[in-house]
Amino acid sequence: MNTLAARLGTILAERGIDPTTSPAEAPSERVTALDLAAARIPPRYRHALAGHQQVAAWDEVALAARPGPSGTRGIALGPSLLVAGPTGTGKTHQAYGAVRSLLTAGVRLRWEAATTADLYARLRPRPGHDAERDLATLSTCPLLILDDLGAAKQSEWTEEITYRLINRRYTDLLPTLLTTNLPTAALRDAVGDRVASRLAEMTTTVVLTGADRRRQLSA
Ligand SMILES: Nc1ncnc2c1ncn2[C@@H]1O[C@H](COP(=O)(O)OP(=O)(O)O)[C@@H](O)[C@H]1O
Ligand SMILES: [Mg+2]
Structure with a gap:
């Protein structure tokens, strides 16, 4: 650079x-x-700003001097964020806002985003598709947005996939932005204790409150 x-x-x-x-x-x-x-970035969130103070604080921490690709500024190892709150309080908006402000600050990084429902659909074993490679891409990319954790129908298989994904990112200290509309206890029940325990250590939790913005916007 x-x-x-x-x-x-x-x-x-x-x-x-x-x-x-x-x-x-x-x-x-x-x-x-x-x-x-x-x-x-999905069109709905293309202009999202991470206005929440704790999300902005996460951005500050994530903005490290660690070298990124071709020697540019990269994202810090370590900080992950769990944005929790009821439907429509702006969780996805804050998550994309955080990515946007890193990009605006000149951080060059590979990032991936998926809702957990889409993640499981994408990783379902099917002929001619290397799901292990897909899982590896998501597990090792420098920044991952995992939206709506705990919202998809769970099974032993989804729990194992979530565990492998989160455990890899936990072990490698890779920044992950997660959102959920479940309270802590319900999230633990949904994703299993192994995942919940790792999330408790690796993330800072931001709780969004308020009315459903979608209904306000349509009013
Ligand atoms: N801080 C904000 N400023 C303006 N619009 C917002 C803000 N947060 C959310 N919205 C809008 O409100 C709606 C719901 O936000 P979203 O992030 O999708 O909610 P959630 O992910 O919590 O269900 C979307 O249309 C989004 O663009
Ligand atoms: Mg959302």
């Missing part, structure tokens, strides 16, 4: 442009990365 920035500075200087005063002229890598990343 530094070499790239230096090279860019030289090129701009040769053209008589001061990079510090002509941001519009700088074909910044950051803008492209952000544009690409934004295209993967």
